[in-house]
Amino acid sequence: MGSLVLVPSDKVLAECVRSATSAPSLHNSQPWRFVIIGNTVEVYADPDRRLLVLDPAGREQLISVGAALFTLRLAVSRAGFASRTRLFPSPDEPDLVARLTVKGRAPVSSSAQALAAAIPHRHTNRWAFTAAPVPEAVLNSLRDAAQRERAVLTVAAPPARAAILGLARSADRWLRARPGYGTELARWTATGQDRDGVPPWATGVADVRGTMPLRDFAEASVAPRPVETFEPQPTILALATAGDRPADWVRAGQALQRVLLSATCQQLAAMPISQLVEVPAVRNVLSNAAGGLSVQMVLRVGYGAARAGTPRRPLAEVLTTRRAPAEAQPRAARGTRRARAAAR
Ligand SMILES: Cc1cc2nc3c(=O)[nH]c(=O)nc-3n(C[C@H](O)[C@H](O)[C@H](O)COP(=O)(O)O)c2cc1C
Structure with missing residues:
Protein backbone atom coordinates (compact mmCIF):
# COMPACT_ATOMS: atom_id res chain seq x y z
CA MET A 1 0.00 0.00 0.00
CA GLY A 2 1.26 3.54 -0.75
CA SER A 3 2.22 5.81 2.09
CA LEU A 4 -0.85 6.78 4.07
CA VAL A 5 -0.14 9.98 5.96
CA LEU A 6 -1.56 9.82 9.47
CA VAL A 7 -0.65 13.35 10.54
CA PRO A 8 -0.61 16.46 8.36
CA SER A 9 2.68 17.99 7.31
CA ASP A 10 3.61 21.50 8.47
CA LYS A 11 2.75 22.65 4.96
CA VAL A 12 -0.79 21.25 5.14
CA LEU A 13 -1.32 22.81 8.58
CA ALA A 14 0.08 26.13 7.33
CA GLU A 15 -2.52 26.09 4.53
CA CYS A 16 -5.22 25.43 7.14
CA VAL A 17 -3.94 28.45 9.10
CA ARG A 18 -4.05 30.51 5.89
CA SER A 19 -7.75 29.60 5.58
CA ALA A 20 -8.26 30.56 9.24
CA THR A 21 -6.92 34.06 8.59
CA SER A 22 -9.73 34.74 6.14
CA ALA A 23 -12.17 34.82 9.07
CA PRO A 24 -14.01 38.04 9.88
CA SER A 25 -12.63 40.25 12.65
CA LEU A 26 -13.62 43.51 14.29
CA HIS A 27 -12.56 46.28 11.82
CA ASN A 28 -10.43 43.64 10.05
CA SER A 29 -7.96 43.90 12.94
CA GLN A 30 -6.93 40.23 12.45
CA PRO A 31 -6.09 39.99 16.16
CA TRP A 32 -4.59 36.49 16.08
CA ARG A 33 -1.35 34.53 15.96
CA PHE A 34 -0.79 30.83 15.28
CA VAL A 35 1.99 28.43 16.25
CA ILE A 36 2.35 25.01 14.63
CA ILE A 37 4.16 22.48 16.81
CA GLY A 38 4.12 18.95 15.39
CA ASN A 39 0.49 17.86 15.16
CA THR A 40 -0.88 20.81 17.15
CA VAL A 41 -1.83 24.35 16.22
CA GLU A 42 -1.93 26.92 19.00
CA VAL A 43 -4.19 29.91 18.46
CA TYR A 44 -3.35 33.12 20.32
CA ALA A 45 -5.09 36.47 20.74
CA ASP A 46 -2.66 39.27 19.84
CA PRO A 47 -2.89 41.87 22.65
CA ASP A 48 -1.44 44.58 20.38
CA ARG A 49 -4.47 44.24 18.09
CA ARG A 50 -7.23 44.75 20.59
CA LEU A 51 -9.44 47.82 20.03
CA LEU A 52 -9.15 49.44 23.44
CA VAL A 53 -11.91 52.03 22.95
CA LEU A 54 -14.54 49.89 21.24
CA ASP A 55 -13.72 46.59 22.89
CA PRO A 56 -12.18 47.27 26.32
CA ALA A 57 -12.94 43.78 27.70
CA GLY A 58 -11.54 42.07 24.59
CA ARG A 59 -14.87 40.32 23.99
CA GLU A 60 -15.03 41.08 20.27
CA GLN A 61 -11.36 40.21 19.94
CA LEU A 62 -12.15 36.72 21.26
CA ILE A 63 -15.19 36.49 18.96
CA SER A 64 -12.84 37.26 16.06
CA VAL A 65 -10.29 34.68 17.25
CA GLY A 66 -13.16 32.19 17.68
CA ALA A 67 -14.20 32.79 14.07
CA ALA A 68 -10.63 32.04 12.98
CA LEU A 69 -10.57 28.94 15.20
CA PHE A 70 -13.75 27.56 13.63
CA THR A 71 -12.27 28.15 10.17
CA LEU A 72 -9.08 26.34 11.23
CA ARG A 73 -11.07 23.35 12.53
CA LEU A 74 -13.04 23.24 9.30
CA ALA A 75 -9.92 23.49 7.12
CA VAL A 76 -8.31 20.63 9.08
CA SER A 77 -11.43 18.47 8.52
CA ARG A 78 -11.42 19.36 4.84
CA ALA A 79 -7.78 18.27 4.67
CA GLY A 80 -8.99 14.85 5.87
CA PHE A 81 -7.98 14.95 9.54
CA ALA A 82 -9.88 14.62 12.80
CA SER A 83 -8.94 17.08 15.51
CA ARG A 84 -9.74 18.01 19.07
CA THR A 85 -9.72 21.55 20.40
CA ARG A 86 -9.20 22.73 23.96
CA LEU A 87 -10.04 26.31 24.86
CA PHE A 88 -7.65 28.17 27.18
CA PRO A 89 -5.52 25.05 27.77
CA SER A 90 -2.95 26.85 29.90
CA PRO A 91 -4.20 29.00 32.82
CA ASP A 92 -0.83 30.82 32.93
CA GLU A 93 -1.22 32.00 29.35
CA PRO A 94 -4.48 33.93 28.95
CA ASP A 95 -3.63 34.86 25.34
CA LEU A 96 -3.40 31.17 24.37
CA VAL A 97 -7.04 30.87 23.30
CA ALA A 98 -7.02 27.34 21.94
CA ARG A 99 -4.90 24.34 21.17
CA LEU A 100 -6.03 22.18 18.26
CA THR A 101 -4.54 18.69 18.18
CA VAL A 102 -4.78 16.55 15.07
CA LYS A 103 -5.92 13.05 15.98
CA GLY A 104 -5.38 11.22 12.71
CA ARG A 105 -7.12 10.65 9.40
CA ALA A 106 -10.90 11.04 9.07
CA PRO A 107 -13.19 10.99 6.05
CA VAL A 108 -14.44 14.44 4.98
CA SER A 109 -18.21 14.79 5.25
CA SER A 110 -20.08 16.42 2.36
CA SER A 111 -21.36 19.15 4.70
CA ALA A 112 -17.79 20.00 5.80
CA GLN A 113 -16.77 20.07 2.12
CA ALA A 114 -19.57 22.48 1.28
CA LEU A 115 -18.91 24.73 4.28
CA ALA A 116 -15.17 24.79 3.60
CA ALA A 117 -15.81 25.66 -0.05
CA ALA A 118 -17.57 28.82 1.18
CA ILE A 119 -14.53 30.09 3.17
CA PRO A 120 -13.05 32.30 0.39
CA HIS A 121 -16.47 33.58 -0.69
CA ARG A 122 -17.66 34.92 2.67
CA HIS A 123 -17.36 38.72 2.79
CA TYR A 303 -29.87 38.72 -0.67
CA GLY A 304 -27.38 41.09 -2.28
CA ALA A 305 -24.74 41.25 -5.01
CA ALA A 306 -21.45 39.45 -4.34
CA ARG A 307 -18.78 41.74 -2.85
CA ALA A 308 -14.99 41.80 -2.97
CA GLY A 309 -12.86 40.57 -0.09
CA THR A 310 -10.68 42.57 2.28
CA PRO A 311 -6.88 42.18 2.60
CA ARG A 312 -5.11 39.90 5.04
CA ARG A 313 -1.63 40.05 6.53
CA PRO A 314 0.90 37.65 5.01
CA LEU A 315 1.04 34.25 6.65
CA ALA A 316 4.64 34.79 7.79
CA GLU A 317 3.47 37.66 10.00
CA VAL A 318 0.95 35.57 11.94
CA LEU A 319 2.35 32.05 11.84
CA THR A 320 5.36 30.50 13.58
CA THR A 321 6.32 26.87 13.06
CA ARG A 322 8.28 25.20 15.84
CA ARG A 323 9.90 21.82 15.98
CA ALA A 324 7.87 19.35 18.05
CA PRO A 325 9.58 18.05 21.19
CA ALA A 326 11.29 14.76 20.32
CA GLU A 327 9.04 12.68 22.59
CA ALA A 328 5.92 13.99 20.87
CA GLN A 329 6.94 12.68 17.46
CA PRO A 330 6.39 8.91 17.85
CA ARG A 331 3.06 9.54 19.55
CA ALA A 332 1.90 11.80 16.71
CA ALA A 333 3.10 9.33 14.12
CA ARG A 334 1.13 6.51 15.74
CA GLY A 335 -2.19 8.21 14.81
CA THR A 336 -5.58 7.04 16.06
CA ARG A 337 -6.78 3.45 16.31
CA ARG A 338 -9.12 4.08 13.37
CA ALA A 339 -6.30 5.56 11.28
CA ARG A 340 -4.03 2.62 12.11
CA ALA A 341 -6.78 0.23 11.07
CA ALA A 342 -7.25 2.16 7.82
CA ALA A 343 -3.53 1.94 7.13
CA ARG A 344 -3.51 -1.84 7.43
C1 LIG B 1 -16.68 40.85 16.30
C2 LIG B 1 -16.98 41.52 14.96
C3 LIG B 1 -17.69 42.72 14.93
C4 LIG B 1 -17.97 43.32 13.70
N1 LIG B 1 -18.73 44.48 13.66
C5 LIG B 1 -19.06 45.03 12.49
C6 LIG B 1 -19.92 46.17 12.43
O1 LIG B 1 -20.45 46.63 13.43
N2 LIG B 1 -20.19 46.71 11.22
C7 LIG B 1 -19.66 46.20 10.07
O2 LIG B 1 -19.95 46.73 9.01
N3 LIG B 1 -18.85 45.12 10.09
C8 LIG B 1 -18.55 44.53 11.26
N4 LIG B 1 -17.76 43.41 11.29
C9 LIG B 1 -17.20 42.87 10.06
C10 LIG B 1 -15.71 43.22 9.94
O3 LIG B 1 -15.52 44.59 9.74
C11 LIG B 1 -15.13 42.38 8.80
O4 LIG B 1 -15.18 41.03 9.17
C12 LIG B 1 -13.69 42.73 8.46
O5 LIG B 1 -13.61 44.04 7.98
C13 LIG B 1 -13.11 41.77 7.41
O6 LIG B 1 -13.90 41.79 6.24
P1 LIG B 1 -14.65 40.50 5.69
O7 LIG B 1 -15.68 40.11 6.71
O8 LIG B 1 -15.28 40.95 4.41
O9 LIG B 1 -13.64 39.43 5.52
C14 LIG B 1 -17.50 42.75 12.50
C15 LIG B 1 -16.80 41.53 12.55
C16 LIG B 1 -16.56 40.90 13.76
C17 LIG B 1 -15.86 39.58 13.79
Whole structure:
Protein backbone atom coordinates (compact mmCIF):
# COMPACT_ATOMS: atom_id res chain seq x y z
CA MET A 1 0.00 0.00 0.00
CA GLY A 2 1.26 3.54 -0.75
CA SER A 3 2.22 5.81 2.09
CA LEU A 4 -0.85 6.78 4.07
CA VAL A 5 -0.14 9.98 5.96
CA LEU A 6 -1.56 9.82 9.47
CA VAL A 7 -0.65 13.35 10.54
CA PRO A 8 -0.61 16.46 8.36
CA SER A 9 2.68 17.99 7.31
CA ASP A 10 3.61 21.50 8.47
CA LYS A 11 2.75 22.65 4.96
CA VAL A 12 -0.79 21.25 5.14
CA LEU A 13 -1.32 22.81 8.58
CA ALA A 14 0.08 26.13 7.33
CA GLU A 15 -2.52 26.09 4.53
CA CYS A 16 -5.22 25.43 7.14
CA VAL A 17 -3.94 28.45 9.10
CA ARG A 18 -4.05 30.51 5.89
CA SER A 19 -7.75 29.60 5.58
CA ALA A 20 -8.26 30.56 9.24
CA THR A 21 -6.92 34.06 8.59
CA SER A 22 -9.73 34.74 6.14
CA ALA A 23 -12.17 34.82 9.07
CA PRO A 24 -14.01 38.04 9.88
CA SER A 25 -12.63 40.25 12.65
CA LEU A 26 -13.62 43.51 14.29
CA HIS A 27 -12.56 46.28 11.82
CA ASN A 28 -10.43 43.64 10.05
CA SER A 29 -7.96 43.90 12.94
CA GLN A 30 -6.93 40.23 12.45
CA PRO A 31 -6.09 39.99 16.16
CA TRP A 32 -4.59 36.49 16.08
CA ARG A 33 -1.35 34.53 15.96
CA PHE A 34 -0.79 30.83 15.28
CA VAL A 35 1.99 28.43 16.25
CA ILE A 36 2.35 25.01 14.63
CA ILE A 37 4.16 22.48 16.81
CA GLY A 38 4.12 18.95 15.39
CA ASN A 39 0.49 17.86 15.16
CA THR A 40 -0.88 20.81 17.15
CA VAL A 41 -1.83 24.35 16.22
CA GLU A 42 -1.93 26.92 19.00
CA VAL A 43 -4.19 29.91 18.46
CA TYR A 44 -3.35 33.12 20.32
CA ALA A 45 -5.09 36.47 20.74
CA ASP A 46 -2.66 39.27 19.84
CA PRO A 47 -2.89 41.87 22.65
CA ASP A 48 -1.44 44.58 20.38
CA ARG A 49 -4.47 44.24 18.09
CA ARG A 50 -7.23 44.75 20.59
CA LEU A 51 -9.44 47.82 20.03
CA LEU A 52 -9.15 49.44 23.44
CA VAL A 53 -11.91 52.03 22.95
CA LEU A 54 -14.54 49.89 21.24
CA ASP A 55 -13.72 46.59 22.89
CA PRO A 56 -12.18 47.27 26.32
CA ALA A 57 -12.94 43.78 27.70
CA GLY A 58 -11.54 42.07 24.59
CA ARG A 59 -14.87 40.32 23.99
CA GLU A 60 -15.03 41.08 20.27
CA GLN A 61 -11.36 40.21 19.94
CA LEU A 62 -12.15 36.72 21.26
CA ILE A 63 -15.19 36.49 18.96
CA SER A 64 -12.84 37.26 16.06
CA VAL A 65 -10.29 34.68 17.25
CA GLY A 66 -13.16 32.19 17.68
CA ALA A 67 -14.20 32.79 14.07
CA ALA A 68 -10.63 32.04 12.98
CA LEU A 69 -10.57 28.94 15.20
CA PHE A 70 -13.75 27.56 13.63
CA THR A 71 -12.27 28.15 10.17
CA LEU A 72 -9.08 26.34 11.23
CA ARG A 73 -11.07 23.35 12.53
CA LEU A 74 -13.04 23.24 9.30
CA ALA A 75 -9.92 23.49 7.12
CA VAL A 76 -8.31 20.63 9.08
CA SER A 77 -11.43 18.47 8.52
CA ARG A 78 -11.42 19.36 4.84
CA ALA A 79 -7.78 18.27 4.67
CA GLY A 80 -8.99 14.85 5.87
CA PHE A 81 -7.98 14.95 9.54
CA ALA A 82 -9.88 14.62 12.80
CA SER A 83 -8.94 17.08 15.51
CA ARG A 84 -9.74 18.01 19.07
CA THR A 85 -9.72 21.55 20.40
CA ARG A 86 -9.20 22.73 23.96
CA LEU A 87 -10.04 26.31 24.86
CA PHE A 88 -7.65 28.17 27.18
CA PRO A 89 -5.52 25.05 27.77
CA SER A 90 -2.95 26.85 29.90
CA PRO A 91 -4.20 29.00 32.82
CA ASP A 92 -0.83 30.82 32.93
CA GLU A 93 -1.22 32.00 29.35
CA PRO A 94 -4.48 33.93 28.95
CA ASP A 95 -3.63 34.86 25.34
CA LEU A 96 -3.40 31.17 24.37
CA VAL A 97 -7.04 30.87 23.30
CA ALA A 98 -7.02 27.34 21.94
CA ARG A 99 -4.90 24.34 21.17
CA LEU A 100 -6.03 22.18 18.26
CA THR A 101 -4.54 18.69 18.18
CA VAL A 102 -4.78 16.55 15.07
CA LYS A 103 -5.92 13.05 15.98
CA GLY A 104 -5.38 11.22 12.71
CA ARG A 105 -7.12 10.65 9.40
CA ALA A 106 -10.90 11.04 9.07
CA PRO A 107 -13.19 10.99 6.05
CA VAL A 108 -14.44 14.44 4.98
CA SER A 109 -18.21 14.79 5.25
CA SER A 110 -20.08 16.42 2.36
CA SER A 111 -21.36 19.15 4.70
CA ALA A 112 -17.79 20.00 5.80
CA GLN A 113 -16.77 20.07 2.12
CA ALA A 114 -19.57 22.48 1.28
CA LEU A 115 -18.91 24.73 4.28
CA ALA A 116 -15.17 24.79 3.60
CA ALA A 117 -15.81 25.66 -0.05
CA ALA A 118 -17.57 28.82 1.18
CA ILE A 119 -14.53 30.09 3.17
CA PRO A 120 -13.05 32.30 0.39
CA HIS A 121 -16.47 33.58 -0.69
CA ARG A 122 -17.66 34.92 2.67
CA HIS A 123 -17.36 38.72 2.79
CA THR A 124 -19.14 41.34 4.88
CA ASN A 125 -21.72 43.12 2.72
CA ARG A 126 -22.46 46.77 3.60
CA TRP A 127 -24.74 47.43 0.63
CA ALA A 128 -28.55 47.31 0.29
CA PHE A 129 -30.14 43.86 0.06
CA THR A 130 -33.20 43.01 -2.03
CA ALA A 131 -36.63 42.99 -0.41
CA ALA A 132 -36.89 39.18 -0.86
CA PRO A 133 -37.61 37.50 2.49
CA VAL A 134 -35.23 34.82 3.77
CA PRO A 135 -37.15 31.50 3.68
CA GLU A 136 -37.86 29.81 7.02
CA ALA A 137 -35.89 26.70 5.97
CA VAL A 138 -32.77 28.83 5.41
CA LEU A 139 -33.23 30.54 8.78
CA ASN A 140 -33.61 27.14 10.40
CA SER A 141 -30.32 25.99 8.89
CA LEU A 142 -28.63 29.06 10.40
CA ARG A 143 -30.20 28.33 13.80
CA ASP A 144 -28.86 24.80 13.51
CA ALA A 145 -25.38 26.08 12.61
CA ALA A 146 -25.30 28.20 15.80
CA GLN A 147 -26.59 25.33 17.92
CA ARG A 148 -23.84 23.02 16.71
CA GLU A 149 -21.36 25.44 18.29
CA ARG A 150 -23.38 25.69 21.51
CA ALA A 151 -24.89 29.08 20.74
CA VAL A 152 -28.45 30.24 20.16
CA LEU A 153 -29.52 32.19 17.08
CA THR A 154 -32.78 34.10 17.31
CA VAL A 155 -34.55 35.74 14.39
CA ALA A 156 -36.06 39.08 15.42
CA ALA A 157 -39.82 39.13 14.91
CA PRO A 158 -40.91 41.76 12.34
CA PRO A 159 -42.36 44.20 14.91
CA ALA A 160 -39.07 44.14 16.87
CA ARG A 161 -36.84 44.95 13.89
CA ALA A 162 -37.48 48.70 13.76
CA ALA A 163 -36.90 48.91 17.53
CA ILE A 164 -33.59 47.03 17.23
CA LEU A 165 -32.40 49.29 14.41
CA GLY A 166 -33.43 52.32 16.49
CA LEU A 167 -31.35 51.00 19.41
CA ALA A 168 -28.44 50.39 17.04
CA ARG A 169 -28.57 54.00 15.77
CA SER A 170 -28.58 55.29 19.37
CA ALA A 171 -25.66 53.00 20.21
CA ASP A 172 -23.80 54.23 17.12
CA ARG A 173 -24.31 57.90 18.14
CA TRP A 174 -23.19 57.11 21.70
CA LEU A 175 -20.05 55.37 20.46
CA ARG A 176 -19.15 58.19 18.08
CA ALA A 177 -19.25 60.65 20.95
CA ARG A 178 -16.83 58.54 22.98
CA PRO A 179 -13.28 59.95 23.32
CA GLY A 180 -10.87 58.08 21.05
CA TYR A 181 -13.57 56.37 18.97
CA GLY A 182 -12.92 58.39 15.79
CA THR A 183 -9.14 57.95 16.07
CA GLU A 184 -9.54 54.20 16.48
CA LEU A 185 -11.96 54.00 13.53
CA ALA A 186 -9.49 56.00 11.40
CA ARG A 187 -6.67 53.61 12.43
CA TRP A 188 -8.68 50.70 11.00
CA THR A 189 -9.94 52.50 7.89
CA ALA A 190 -7.51 51.23 5.26
CA THR A 191 -6.15 53.11 2.27
CA GLY A 192 -6.23 50.19 -0.14
CA GLN A 193 -2.50 49.46 0.23
CA ASP A 194 -2.80 48.21 3.80
CA ARG A 195 -2.96 44.55 4.78
CA ASP A 196 -5.47 45.09 7.57
CA GLY A 197 -8.36 47.46 8.29
CA VAL A 198 -11.38 48.08 6.06
CA PRO A 199 -10.41 49.29 2.55
CA PRO A 200 -12.44 51.81 0.48
CA TRP A 201 -14.00 49.10 -1.71
CA ALA A 202 -15.57 47.37 1.31
CA THR A 203 -17.05 50.35 3.19
CA GLY A 204 -20.37 50.05 1.33
CA VAL A 205 -22.92 52.81 0.96
CA ALA A 206 -25.06 54.93 3.25
CA ASP A 207 -28.77 54.24 3.69
CA VAL A 208 -30.74 56.99 1.94
CA ARG A 209 -33.38 56.89 4.71
CA GLY A 210 -30.76 56.83 7.45
CA THR A 211 -32.39 53.75 9.01
CA MET A 212 -29.54 51.26 8.71
CA PRO A 213 -26.75 51.82 11.26
CA LEU A 214 -23.71 51.30 9.05
CA ARG A 215 -20.25 51.49 10.55
CA ASP A 216 -18.94 54.62 8.94
CA PHE A 217 -15.40 53.68 7.95
CA ALA A 218 -15.75 55.99 4.94
CA GLU A 219 -16.13 59.00 7.24
CA ALA A 220 -12.42 58.85 7.91
CA SER A 221 -11.63 58.87 4.18
CA VAL A 222 -11.97 61.77 1.75
CA ALA A 223 -14.33 60.14 -0.77
CA PRO A 224 -18.03 61.06 -0.45
CA ARG A 225 -20.11 58.02 0.42
CA PRO A 226 -22.75 57.01 -2.15
CA VAL A 227 -26.28 56.23 -0.96
CA GLU A 228 -28.73 53.39 -1.66
CA THR A 229 -32.24 52.54 -0.48
CA PHE A 230 -31.85 49.67 1.97
CA GLU A 231 -34.40 46.87 2.34
CA PRO A 232 -37.42 48.12 4.30
CA GLN A 233 -37.79 44.94 6.43
CA PRO A 234 -34.25 43.71 7.13
CA THR A 235 -33.82 40.23 8.57
CA ILE A 236 -32.05 40.67 11.90
CA LEU A 237 -30.46 37.79 13.82
CA ALA A 238 -29.12 37.78 17.37
CA LEU A 239 -26.44 35.29 18.37
CA ALA A 240 -26.32 34.50 22.09
CA THR A 241 -24.62 32.17 24.55
CA ALA A 242 -25.66 30.86 27.96
CA GLY A 243 -22.57 32.27 29.70
CA ASP A 244 -20.58 35.46 29.27
CA ARG A 245 -17.00 34.52 30.04
CA PRO A 246 -14.00 34.48 27.68
CA ALA A 247 -14.65 30.84 26.66
CA ASP A 248 -18.24 31.81 25.77
CA TRP A 249 -16.91 34.64 23.59
CA VAL A 250 -14.68 32.19 21.74
CA ARG A 251 -17.67 29.82 21.33
CA ALA A 252 -19.74 32.73 20.02
CA GLY A 253 -17.02 33.45 17.46
CA GLN A 254 -16.99 29.85 16.30
CA ALA A 255 -20.77 29.90 16.03
CA LEU A 256 -20.65 33.23 14.19
CA GLN A 257 -18.34 31.83 11.53
CA ARG A 258 -20.36 28.62 11.17
CA VAL A 259 -23.52 30.73 10.69
CA LEU A 260 -21.78 33.06 8.21
CA LEU A 261 -20.32 30.20 6.14
CA SER A 262 -23.65 28.41 6.18
CA ALA A 263 -25.29 31.66 4.98
CA THR A 264 -22.66 32.00 2.23
CA CYS A 265 -23.39 28.43 1.07
CA GLN A 266 -27.00 29.52 0.62
CA GLN A 267 -26.13 32.72 -1.33
CA LEU A 268 -27.07 34.84 1.66
CA ALA A 269 -25.18 38.07 2.36
CA ALA A 270 -24.49 39.22 5.92
CA MET A 271 -23.38 42.29 7.86
CA PRO A 272 -22.66 42.40 11.59
CA ILE A 273 -24.24 45.31 13.51
CA SER A 274 -22.04 45.15 16.56
CA GLN A 275 -22.73 48.67 17.84
CA LEU A 276 -25.65 46.97 19.62
CA VAL A 277 -23.32 44.85 21.72
CA GLU A 278 -20.64 47.51 22.23
CA VAL A 279 -22.76 49.70 24.49
CA PRO A 280 -23.32 47.73 27.73
CA ALA A 281 -26.76 49.23 28.48
CA VAL A 282 -28.01 48.38 24.98
CA ARG A 283 -26.52 44.89 25.13
CA ASN A 284 -28.34 44.37 28.45
CA VAL A 285 -31.68 45.32 26.86
CA LEU A 286 -31.12 42.74 24.12
CA SER A 287 -29.91 40.07 26.56
CA ASN A 288 -32.98 40.58 28.78
CA ALA A 289 -35.20 40.27 25.70
CA ALA A 290 -33.35 37.02 24.87
CA GLY A 291 -34.52 35.52 28.17
CA GLY A 292 -31.27 36.11 30.02
CA LEU A 293 -28.94 34.65 27.39
CA SER A 294 -25.93 36.87 26.68
CA VAL A 295 -26.25 38.42 23.23
CA GLN A 296 -22.82 38.37 21.60
CA MET A 297 -23.48 39.58 18.06
CA VAL A 298 -26.26 40.94 15.87
CA LEU A 299 -26.37 40.29 12.13
CA ARG A 300 -28.37 41.56 9.20
CA VAL A 301 -28.79 38.95 6.46
CA GLY A 302 -30.43 39.04 3.05
CA TYR A 303 -29.87 38.72 -0.67
CA GLY A 304 -27.38 41.09 -2.28
CA ALA A 305 -24.74 41.25 -5.01
CA ALA A 306 -21.45 39.45 -4.34
CA ARG A 307 -18.78 41.74 -2.85
CA ALA A 308 -14.99 41.80 -2.97
CA GLY A 309 -12.86 40.57 -0.09
CA THR A 310 -10.68 42.57 2.28
CA PRO A 311 -6.88 42.18 2.60
CA ARG A 312 -5.11 39.90 5.04
CA ARG A 313 -1.63 40.05 6.53
CA PRO A 314 0.90 37.65 5.01
CA LEU A 315 1.04 34.25 6.65
CA ALA A 316 4.64 34.79 7.79
CA GLU A 317 3.47 37.66 10.00
CA VAL A 318 0.95 35.57 11.94
CA LEU A 319 2.35 32.05 11.84
CA THR A 320 5.36 30.50 13.58
CA THR A 321 6.32 26.87 13.06
CA ARG A 322 8.28 25.20 15.84
CA ARG A 323 9.90 21.82 15.98
CA ALA A 324 7.87 19.35 18.05
CA PRO A 325 9.58 18.05 21.19
CA ALA A 326 11.29 14.76 20.32
CA GLU A 327 9.04 12.68 22.59
CA ALA A 328 5.92 13.99 20.87
CA GLN A 329 6.94 12.68 17.46
CA PRO A 330 6.39 8.91 17.85
CA ARG A 331 3.06 9.54 19.55
CA ALA A 332 1.90 11.80 16.71
CA ALA A 333 3.10 9.33 14.12
CA ARG A 334 1.13 6.51 15.74
CA GLY A 335 -2.19 8.21 14.81
CA THR A 336 -5.58 7.04 16.06
CA ARG A 337 -6.78 3.45 16.31
CA ARG A 338 -9.12 4.08 13.37
CA ALA A 339 -6.30 5.56 11.28
CA ARG A 340 -4.03 2.62 12.11
CA ALA A 341 -6.78 0.23 11.07
CA ALA A 342 -7.25 2.16 7.82
CA ALA A 343 -3.53 1.94 7.13
CA ARG A 344 -3.51 -1.84 7.43
C1 LIG B 1 -16.68 40.85 16.30
C2 LIG B 1 -16.98 41.52 14.96
C3 LIG B 1 -17.69 42.72 14.93
C4 LIG B 1 -17.97 43.32 13.70
N1 LIG B 1 -18.73 44.48 13.66
C5 LIG B 1 -19.06 45.03 12.49
C6 LIG B 1 -19.92 46.17 12.43
O1 LIG B 1 -20.45 46.63 13.43
N2 LIG B 1 -20.19 46.71 11.22
C7 LIG B 1 -19.66 46.20 10.07
O2 LIG B 1 -19.95 46.73 9.01
N3 LIG B 1 -18.85 45.12 10.09
C8 LIG B 1 -18.55 44.53 11.26
N4 LIG B 1 -17.76 43.41 11.29
C9 LIG B 1 -17.20 42.87 10.06
C10 LIG B 1 -15.71 43.22 9.94
O3 LIG B 1 -15.52 44.59 9.74
C11 LIG B 1 -15.13 42.38 8.80
O4 LIG B 1 -15.18 41.03 9.17
C12 LIG B 1 -13.69 42.73 8.46
O5 LIG B 1 -13.61 44.04 7.98
C13 LIG B 1 -13.11 41.77 7.41
O6 LIG B 1 -13.90 41.79 6.24
P1 LIG B 1 -14.65 40.50 5.69
O7 LIG B 1 -15.68 40.11 6.71
O8 LIG B 1 -15.28 40.95 4.41
O9 LIG B 1 -13.64 39.43 5.52
C14 LIG B 1 -17.50 42.75 12.50
C15 LIG B 1 -16.80 41.53 12.55
C16 LIG B 1 -16.56 40.90 13.76
C17 LIG B 1 -15.86 39.58 13.79
